[in-house]
Amino acid sequence: MKAFVAAAVLALGLPALAQEAKPLEPGREALAIPHEKYKLKNGLEVILSVDRKLPVVAVNLWYHVGAYHETQGRTGFAHLFEHMMFQGSKNVADDVHISMLEQLGATDLNGTTNFDRTNYFETVPSNHLETALWLESDRMGFLLDALTQEKLTTQQEVVKNERRQGTEAAPYGIAHEKMWHALFPLPHPYHGDVIGSMADLEAATPEDVKSFFRKWYAPSNATLAIVGDFDVAKTKALVEKYFGSLPSAPKPEKPQVAPTKLSQETVIRHEETVATLPLLTLAWHSPAYLSEGDATADVLATVLATGKASRLYKRLVMDKQIAQSVDATQQSLGSQSVFSIEVVARPGVSTDTLKKEVDAVLEEIRKNGVTAEEVNRARTRYDTTFLAGLQSIGGFGGKADVLQNYNHFIGEPSYVAQDLARYQAVTPEQVKRFANDMLRPNARVVLHAVPPQQAPAAPKENK
Amino acid sequence: MRRLLMALCTLALTACATTPEPAPQPEQATPVTAPQPEAAKPEDPEAFRAKMPQPAKPPDLVLPTFEEARLDNGLTVLVSTRRQLPLVYVGMAFAAGSAQDPAGLAGASDIAYKMLLEGAGGKDTIALDNAFADLGVSPSVSVNPDGAFVGVRVLTRNVEPALALLSDVVRKPTFAPKDFERRKKQQLADLVRRMGSPSFLAQQAYLTAVFGEKHPYAHPVGGVPSTVEKVSLQDVKRFYQQQVGPKAAALVVTGDVTKEQALAWAQKHFGDWKGAAALPPVPPAPPVPPRELVRLVAKPGLEQTFVMVGRPGIAIGHSDEYALELATTVFGGFFGSRLNMNLREAKGYTYGAGAGSDARLGVGPLTVYSAVRANVTGPAVTEFMRELTDIKARPITSQELEAAREGLIRAYPGSFETVSGLGASAAALFFKRRPMDEFARTVAGLEKATPAEVQRVAEAYLNPAVMQIILVGDPELVRTQVGPLNLGRLTPVEVAGAGAPAAAGKK
Numbered sequence: 008m009k010a011f012v013a014a015a016v017l018a019l020g021l022p023a024l025a026q027e028a029k030p031l032e033p034g035r036e037a038l039a040i041p042h043e044k045y046k047l048k049n050g051l052e053v054i055l056s057v058d059r060k061l062p063v064v065a066v067n068l069w070y071h072v073g074a075y076h077e078t079q080g081r082t083g084f085a086h087l088f089e090h091m092m093f094q095g096s097k098n099v100a101d102d103v104h105i106s107m108l109e110q111l112g113a114t115d116l117n118g119t120t121n122f123d124r125t126n127y128f129e130t131v132p133s134n135h136l137e138t139a140l141w142l143e144s145d146r147m148g149f150l151l152d153a154l155t156q157e158k159l160t161t162q163q164e165v166v167k168n169e170r171r172q173g174t175e176a177a178p179y180g181i182a183h184e185k186m187w188h189a190l191f192p193l194p195h196p197y198h199g200d201v202i203g204s205m206a207d208l209e210a211a212t213p214e215d216v217k218s219f220f221r222k223w224y225a226p227s228n229a230t231l232a233i234v235g236d237f238d239v240a241k242t243k244a245l246v247e248k249y250f251g252s253l254p255s256a257p258k259p260e261k262p263q264v265a266p267t268k269l270s271q272e273t274v275i276r277h278e279e280t281v282a283t284l285p286l287l288t289l290a291w292h293s294p295a296y297l298s299e300g301d302a303t304a305d306v307l308a309t310v311l312a313t314g315k316a317s318r319l320y321k322r323l324v325m326d327k328q329i330a331q332s333v334d335a336t337q338q339s340l341g342s343q344s345v346f347s348i349e350v351v352a353r354p355g356v357s358t359d360t361l362k363k364e365v366d367a368v369l370e371e372i373r374k375n376g377v378t379a380e381e382v383n384r385a386r387t388r389y390d391t392t393f394l395a396g397l398q399s400i401g402g403f404g405g406k407a408d409v410l411q412n413y414n415h416f417i418g419e420p421s422y423v424a425q426d427l428a429r430y431q432a433v434t435p436e437q438v439k440r441f442a443n444d445m446l447r448p449n450a451r452v453v454l455h456a457v458p459p460q461q462a463p464a465a466p467k468e469n470k
Numbered sequence: 471m472r473r474l475l476m477a478l479c480t481l482a483l484t485a486c487a488t489t490p491e492p493a494p495q496p497e498q499a500t501p502v503t504a505p506q507p508e509a510a511k512p513e514d515p516e517a518f519r520a521k522m523p524q525p526a527k528p529p530d531l532v533l534p535t536f537e538e539a540r541l542d543n544g545l546t547v548l549v550s551t552r553r554q555l556p557l558v559y560v561g562m563a564f565a566a567g568s569a570q571d572p573a574g575l576a577g578a579s580d581i582a583y584k585m586l587l588e589g590a591g592g593k594d595t596i597a598l599d600n601a602f603a604d605l606g607v608s609p610s611v612s613v614n615p616d617g618a619f620v621g622v623r624v625l626t627r628n629v630e631p632a633l634a635l636l637s638d639v640v641r642k643p644t645f646a647p648k649d650f651e652r653r654k655k656q657q658l659a660d661l662v663r664r665m666g667s668p669s670f671l672a673q674q675a676y677l678t679a680v681f682g683e684k685h686p687y688a689h690p691v692g693g694v695p696s697t698v699e700k701v702s703l704q705d706v707k708r709f710y711q712q713q714v715g716p717k718a719a720a721l722v723v724t725g726d727v728t729k730e731q732a733l734a735w736a737q738k739h740f741g742d743w744k745g746a747a748a749l750p751p752v753p754p755a756p757p758v759p760p761r762e763l764v765r766l767v768a769k770p771g772l773e774q775t776f777v778m779v780g781r782p783g784i785a786i787g788h789s790d791e792y793a794l795e796l797a798t799t800v801f802g803g804f805f806g807s808r809l810n811m812n813l814r815e816a817k818g819y820t821y822g823a824g825a826g827s828d829a830r831l832g833v834g835p836l837t838v839y840s841a842v843r844a845n846v847t848g849p850a851v852t853e854f855m856r857e858l859t860d861i862k863a864r865p866i867t868s869q870e871l872e873a874a875r876e877g878l879i880r881a882y883p884g885s886f887e888t889v890s891g892l893g894a895s896a897a898a899l900f901f902k903r904r905p906m907d908e909f910a911r912t913v914a915g916l917e918k919a920t921p922a923e924v925q926r927v928a929e930a931y932l933n934p935a936v937m938q939i940i941l942v943g944d945p946e947l948v949r950t951q952v953g954p955l956n957l958g959r960l961t962p963v964e965v966a967g968a969g970a971p972a973a974a975g976k977k
Contacts, residue, residue, distance in 0.1 A: 130884050165815075172821050283663060
């Protein structure tokens with residue numbers, strides 16, 4: 008999950024953002040999301056924002072726990088646990104959570120886990136808000152009353168299938184996992200991927216589920232956002248009714264993890280068995296989400312690989328025609344981010360050739376920087392993308408998600424203006440310095456994922 | 471219609487989602503009033519939790535409205551106003567798609583439309599892309615069997631320059647030989663890349679199995695290597711001249727705009743566009759033969775088997791449309807559908823299983839699919855067939871039907887939130903030649919379908935005897951596990967490049 012960024016502020020030591028969000032510049036008022044935030048006695052944070060565009064309401068819960076908070080030997084647990092949250096609780100029958108919401112017309116309905124957080128969300132017709140609150144509160148308060156070994160076993164199987172689909176049987180899936188292993192050696196909690204290893208998924212026990220729930224799923228470690236067409240006073244009363252009496256527990260401490268550093272180039276050569284074209288990936292550690300340099304990294308990624316005129320696309324795909332696609336991403340994470348460049352080769356082109364070309368493009372930027380025009384284009388793009396996200400009340404990137412995201416990382420739901428200001432502040436000089444300081448050749452992982460060489464397959468049609 | 475557009479997307483799930491897969495509820499997990507727990511004594515202050523809340527009165531359904539107008543040159547203009555944010559989507563929908571690929575040149579339409587963005591109005595590829603980038607966007611073009619669509623979402627203040635660029639792209643493409651050569655090579659390499667995806671391999675074998683070799687819907691939109699290889703710049707130009715013009719296109723404008731404004735823009739940028747291209751013919755209905763084969767695409771060592779089962783379904787506007795939508799939803803359209811609850815939640819064979827009917831301008835496919843753990847391929851295929859047979863043996867209950875009906879209808883308003891979503895819906899109405907009140911008709915149709923009708927349609931269309939089966943997976947394992955099921959002669963099918971990764975030869 009990428010997006011909403013705000014760095015300069017962190018560098019200043021997080022000034023008192025709390026009450027007054029920065030006013031938006033003229034023409035940008037549409038970016039403001041009016042809302043109210045308060046806390047229940049048991050520590051649950053609540054964010055309410057009215058939007059009467061359609062007769063629907065988004066209910067969105069963030070638990071402030073992700074793969075980052077897992078213990079060693081239990082990789083993938085936060086996500087496996089997320090599956091358990093759909094399996095029934097004391098007053099909600101087994102396995103009906105999703106079906107029940109589907110039957111009343113819910114959309115944008117899911118739960119997802121990443122390194123930094125776990126979220127649950129649904130958008131319901133406005134007359135069903137109470138049902139959504141009932142469902143969410145029951146699993147927050149009474150999940151363990153309905154836990155069984157059998158349910159856990161089924162979800163272990165489902166998640167292992169999910170892993171097969173996304174890793175073992177997916178193009179470059181295993182190769183990517185190797186790269187994350189190299190970037191974050193154990194005991195770093197970003198080791199591997201959120202989905203975890205097969206062995207750890209196998210090993211999970213109901214005891215693990217219980218202790219994970221007790222520690223991380225306390226009301227004090229969660230935030231409930233409600234966005235859409237609802238009556239504020241009535242909704243506050245409903246929130247109190249369903250969540251107010253859930254037992255309290257102290258907010259758990261966030262684990263302290265030392266940042267990982269690479270001191271040399273790590274090269275991985277992987278024999279790819281699913282994908283058909285060679286892939287080259289270069290990856291570096293980069294500044295954490297919202298910290299100094301994170302927005303600069305986004306701008307550089309856009310200049311490198313978004314659009315046909317971007318530096319890597321133009322040279323590798325258009326001019327030299329040695330690559331099929333290029334991609335550059337700042338994957339912003341709470342503890343430490345990853346900046347990566349991915350290039351898929353044309354048939355017959357080696358990844359070593361690609362690497363030489365990518366390095367030439369990077370060297371050019373390290374030496375001569377990027378143009379003001381390129382930086383401006385990247386900024387215009389963020390403006391449009393930010394605004395577009397606010398069209399939906401729920402789902403990924405919708406209003407509830409935006410409010411939750413800023414609240415999770417900064418403690419202030421309306422952070423849009425500050426976030427955009429970070430991008431406004433990025434200069435070509437900063438982009439150049441980022442390329443020099445952060446993207447050093449001796450501090451990266453280089454992944455070559457190459458399918459075995461075979462005789463050219465004569466294309467054939469179906470018989 | 472929303473679900474028709476989305477039916478086959480569900481396999482591209484994000485890594486960590488507890489997926490919604492697309493239909494309601496098997497009997498063993500009866501839709502729900504919560505059980506009364508023992509502790510629910512009257513004095514228990516938490517006793518209220520034992521009962522599911524009663525919903526308030528349902529809100530009125532708010533459906534998007536589309537307005538339609540026509541310029542003197544025949545260009546259709548479709549407008550939907552949504553003013554909350556300063557955003558506008560502008561795009562051009564073209565009535566010819568991959569179904570209009572010339573014989574033996576599958577993939578020609580895809581290249582032709584992609585060439586529109588490879589230089590236009592005197593700007594080369596890079597200059598054109600930079601001009602769009604200055605407006606904060608990168609345009610892309612999507613081609614599907616019934617049409618194509620190119621457009622961008624911009625801030626309201628950028629609409630005029632965006633329309634000027636769109637007008638160049640649509641009316642003055644350069645079609646430079648060197649850009650064509652590069653685009654074609656990229657297309658060929660892309661076909662090699664896609665052969666790495668088990669679901670694409672399945673799809674390619676599936677289309678031929680369901681539609682027969684020659685049908686306009688029988689090939690993937692991007693073509694196959696042997697046909698793309700043959701496409702020339704002349705072919706592409708000819709396609710553009712014959713198929714693209716104001717009488718076979720619709721300008722789509724949605725978001726922060728009025729109908730008057732949209733018409734003024736249309737007149738200014740497209741009013742003097744000329745061209746004779748007319749709406750192409752509707753593809754013929756394919757025959758529905760009984761299953762004789764089980765088609766196997768070999769992908770040795772694959773840890774999952776991709777299973778695709780299907781047949782020709784219906785064309786949009788068919789009188790069975792709404793009943794079939796309800797039937798497929800119960801069968802495999804929701805997370806809580808019979809198929810998904812069985813294969814995922816009861817058996818743990820898969821991360822998700824689904825089904826959907828893609829009602830196109832012509833008869834589209836009706837598809838059931840899942841990626842299952844390789845070592846349970848046999849049992850999983852058996853369950854597919856059992857669920858299909860059970861539609862007759864264990865008819866759809868009124869509970870299942872009403873859950874699907876209510877779920878589909880009530881989810882409607884929530885699915886038109888974005889201006890690009892509105893734009894895509896308008897384009898689909900144009901491709902499928904539907905009236906502007908299609909969405910209201912859909913809701914009415916879903917409301918009216920009777921239980922008898924839904925059951926009749928379910929039995930007729932989900933009849934396992936006429937379902938073609940395609941499996942992508944380890945050939946040895948499939949042979950051992952599926953061979954003995956006697957579902958048809960197990961037949962290896964070669965799709966270009968399958969099982970032969972790496973260099974597809976010439977550059």
